Amino acid sequence: MTVEGEAVRASRKVVSGETLVITIPEPKELDLLPEDLPLEIIYEDDDLAVVNKGQGMVVHPSAGHPNGTLVNALLYHLKSLSSINDVIRPGIVHRIDKDTSGLLMVAKNNATHESLAQQLKDKTTLRKYVALVHGNISHDKGTINAPIGRSKTNRKVQAVIADGKPAVTHFTVLERFENFTLVELQLETGRTHQIRVHMQYIGFPLAGDPIYGPRKTLEGQGQYLHAKKLGFKHPKTGEELVFEVPIPAQFENTLAKLKKID
Numbered sequence: 377m378t379v380e381g382e383a384v385r386a387s388r389k390v391v392s393g394e395t396l397v398i399t400i401p402e403p404k405e406l407d408l409l410p411e412d413l414p415l416e417i418i419y420e421d422d423d424l425a426v427v428n429k430g431q432g433m434v435v436h437p438s439a440g441h442p443n444g445t446l447v448n449a450l451l452y453h454l455k456s457l458s459s460i461n462d463v464i465r466p467g468i469v470h471r472i473d474k475d476t477s478g479l480l481m482v483a484k485n486n487a488t489h490e491s492l493a494q495q496l497k498d499k500t501t502l503r504k505y506v507a508l509v510h511g512n513i514s515h516d517k518g519t520i521n522a523p524i525g526r527s528k529t530n531r532k533v534q535a536v537i538a539d540g541k542p543a544v545t546h547f548t549v550l551e552r553f554e555n556f557t558l559v560e561l562q563l564e565t566g567r568t569h570q571i572r573v574h575m576q577y578i579g580f581p582l583a584g585d586p587i588y589g590p591r592k593t594l595e596g597q598g599q600y601l602h603a604k605k606l607g608f609k610h611p612k613t614g615e616e617l618v619f620e621v622p623i624p625a626q627f628e629n630t631l632a633k634l635k636k637i638d
Contacts, residue, residue, distance in 0.1 A: 378396075378397045379394050379395065379396055379397075381395075381397075408437060408447065408448070408451065408463060408464060408466075409443065409448065409451070410448060410451035410452035411443060411444065411448035411449060411451070411452055412452050413433075413444065413448060413449040413452070414430070414449075415427060415446075415449040415450070415452075415453050416428040416430075417453065418479065418619050418621065419617070419619060420454070422484065423483075423484055423485060423487075423488040423610070423611060423612050424481060424482060424483055424484055424488050424492070424610075424611070425450075425454060425467075425481075425482040425484065426479060426480070426481050426482070426606065426617075426619050427446070427450075427479070427480055427482060428477070428478060428479055428621045429446055429472065429476075429477060429478060429479075429480055429603075430477055430624070431475050431476070431477040431597070431598060431624060431626070432474060432475060432597060432598070433445065433446055433449075433474065434446070434474045435447065435468060435471045435472065435474075435480070436464050436465045436468055436471070437464045438464075441474075446468075446480070447464065447465065447466060447467070447468065450466070450467055450482060451466070454467070454482070454484060455484075456484045456485065457482070457483070457484060458483040458484065458485055458486045458488065458489035459486060460483075460486050460489045460490065460493075461489075467482045467483050467484065467489075468480075468482070469481055469482065469483050469489060469492045469493055469496070470496060470566060472603050473569065473572075473598075473599075473601075474598070475584075475597060475598020475599055475601075476505075476598075476599065476601045476602070476603060477601075477602045477603070477623075477624050477627075478505070478602045478603025478604055478606075478621065479603045479604070479605070479606040479619055479620075479621060480603070480606075481606060481608060487611065488611045488612070491611030492608060492611060495608050495609060496566060499564055499565070500608070500609070501606070501607060501608045502562075502605060502606065502607030502608070502618065503562065503563045503566075503603065503605070503606060503607075504560060504561065504562050504603075504604055504605035504606075505560070505561045505562075505563070505571060505601060505602060505603050505604060506550070506558065506559070506560055506561075506601075506602045506604050506623055506627075507558075507559050507561055507571060507575065507582050507599075507600060507601045507602070508556055508557075508558055508559075508582065508583040508584075508594075508600035508627070508630065508631070509556065509557050509558075509559060509575050509580040509581060509582055509583060510555065510556060510580055510581050510582075510583055510589065510590065510593070511555065511556070511557065511579065511580045512552055512555070512556075512557055513547075513549050513552075513557045513559065513580055515549070516548065516549050517546075517547065517548050517549070518546070518547050518578075519544065519545070519546050519547075520543075520544070520545045520546075520547070520574040520575075520577065520578060521542075521543075521544050522536040522540075522543060522574060522577055523536065523537060523538065523539070523540030523541060523542055523543055524536060524537070524540045524541060524543040524567040524568070524569075524570060524573050524574075525537045525539060525540030525541060533569075533587055533588070534567070534568050534569045534573045535573060536573060536574070536577045540567075541565075541567055542565060543565045543567045543570050543573075543574065544563075544564035544565050545561055545562070545563060545564070545565075545570060545571060545574045546561065546562045546564065547559045547560065547561045547562075547575075548560045548561075551631075553634040553635070553637070554634070554637060556583060556634060557580065558631065569587075569588070571601060572585055572587070572588045572589075572599060572601070573588060575588075576588040576589070582599040582600060582601055583599070583600045583630075584596055584597070584598055584599045584600050585598075585599035586598065586599075594630055595626075595630065596626050596627075596630065600627055600630065602623045602624065602627060604620055604621060604622070604623065605618070605619070605620045606618070606619050606620075607619070
């Protein structure tokens with residue numbers, strides 16, 4: 377960035393009448409290559425696959441994560457993927473955050489992709505999560521019905537806002553600890569960061585959440601959130617499929633430590 381032909385810092389204040397020149401670099405093209413990365417495939421047939429994504433893996437490439445993603449692994453391990461989404465998201469019907477672990481459905485052809493996407497839109501899929509949150513939730517069950525959109529004060533995060541998109545999360549308390557609560561959550565909608573935003577909104581942010589929670593209070597990287605159960609109707613056979621995977625070892629170890637403290 378230059379002002380009147382001289383290079384300046386981004387923090388430099390511009391005075392009325394000065395000429396400001398900002399040079400925007402050319403965007404870099406992402407090379408989408410298959411990578412032999414560990415991938416736990418829970419189920420696979422000719423039309424779709426269900427995978428258990430590990431914590432710390434990004435779902436698809438982006439400017440900050442050009443490789444090492446779930447998509448790179450899918451390209452290596454699966455013979456075909458749907459092409460409905462843009463070129464950097466083949467097969468991806470829905471996403472979970474980098475530091476959220478758990479189940480995802482993957483489409484291997486476009487007809488399957490369209491069917492699964494429609495099921496998500498129609499709210500007929502089953503998506504259950506387990507999360508560890510700060511504080512003690514007094515109610516055994518509850519529903520959070522609060523619209524979510526981009527924050528008005530921080531455009532990098534999501535928030536509950538009046539003109540946001542409808543968002544509904546149901547929760548059930550599984551276990552209470554001294555300063556934490558283990559909850560099961562079921563999504564009715566699928567907004568960006570929905571569970572993380574909703575739990576912060578009601579005063580019980582996810583443990584380990586670097587964006588919506590307090591400073592790091594437990595060991596590990598990222599939020600304690602796991603997509604444990606996924607159900608949907610097979611696009612071709614009509615069979616109801618339901619899959620479930622246990623929480624990761626780190627999550628389990630943290631719960632064991634909390635039980636000892638209690």
